[in-house]
Structure formats: structure tokens, C-alpha cells
Amino acid sequence: MRRSSAQGVLYGQTVANVAGIANSDLECMDILYLEGRVTAGRLAEVTGLTTGAITGVVDRLEKAGLVRRERDEKDRRKVFIAVVPEAAMKIGQFYVPMQEAMEKVCGGYSDEELRLLLRFTNEGYKGVVAATEALKGLLDTPPEKRPALKLKERPRRS
Helix, strand or coil: CHHHHHHHHHHHHHHHHHHCCCHHHHHHHHHHHHHCCEEHHHHHHHHCCCHHHHHHHHHHHHHCCCEEEEECCCCCCCEEEEECHHHHHHHHHHHHHHHHHHHHHHCCCCHHHHHHHHHHHHHHHHHHHHHHHHHHHHHHCCHHHCCCCCCCCCCCCC
16 A cells, blocks of 8 residues: 555656646645635645645646636635646546556456445545544644654564
């Protein structure tokens, strides 16, 4: 799982390089794509970046034509950030090799096995979200008062 996660990060970095943008900007664009139209404050909350950093990310993505700022029709003071659909399709093309590779892998499993893998993936995601929130909780705790975190030792397989 760690190798797969690390490889996913490396693949994303390669996509960002090919697209000509920073990896962190690509990750923010992906979050925007998944979340839908959100405010800069919400994007900051989801990513853990400061609102100032998000302003820079959005400025760069907007300059590249990948996102746009949209004013709320009911409250003109509120601004949403939205992915430009054509730009998402342009970036999406770089994921075709990964999609094809994963379709080939999935083709080797039965529907029942795929349901189990989907359940595992969804539950694993929820676990990572919970662990992330728990770790974020340490930010407000002085280092000397933080609980000791220790990895469980597991036998290595060869």
C-alpha cells in the first residue's frame, strides 16, 4: 500500500510536470474537481494550506486556464473556485495510461472480488481521513505534551 501510494504521488508529479504546473497546484485542482465548486476558504480547510497560499495556487491555476473564480449569484461578496471542464479533460488525458493499466488489473478479478476491493478501498480511505484528523490535532498540542507515537513492528516479508 505504501509503495502504491508513493507511486501515485510520483505519477501525479509526472502529470504536473507534463502539464507544466506545480504538483501542489495539481493536487488542489484535483480536490476542486472532486469537491466541486468551493470557496478559497474551503480549499484551504481541505488542503491544510493557509488562505494566503491558496490565493497563490488559485492565481497560478487561473493564469494557466485551469480554474476560474465565480461570484455567488446570491451574495456577490462570496467567490467560488471552479475547475474549467475543458481544462480538466486536457489534464485527464495524462491519466489514460494509469486508467488502462488499472482496467487491465481489474479485468483479472471477479465481480465479487472487485466489490471486496472497493469496500477495502473505501474503508481504507475513511481510516486515512480519521488518522489525518487525529494527526492534525497534534498541531495544537505543545511538543512536550504530545503522546508518544510508535509504529508497531511487523515481520518483514521477503
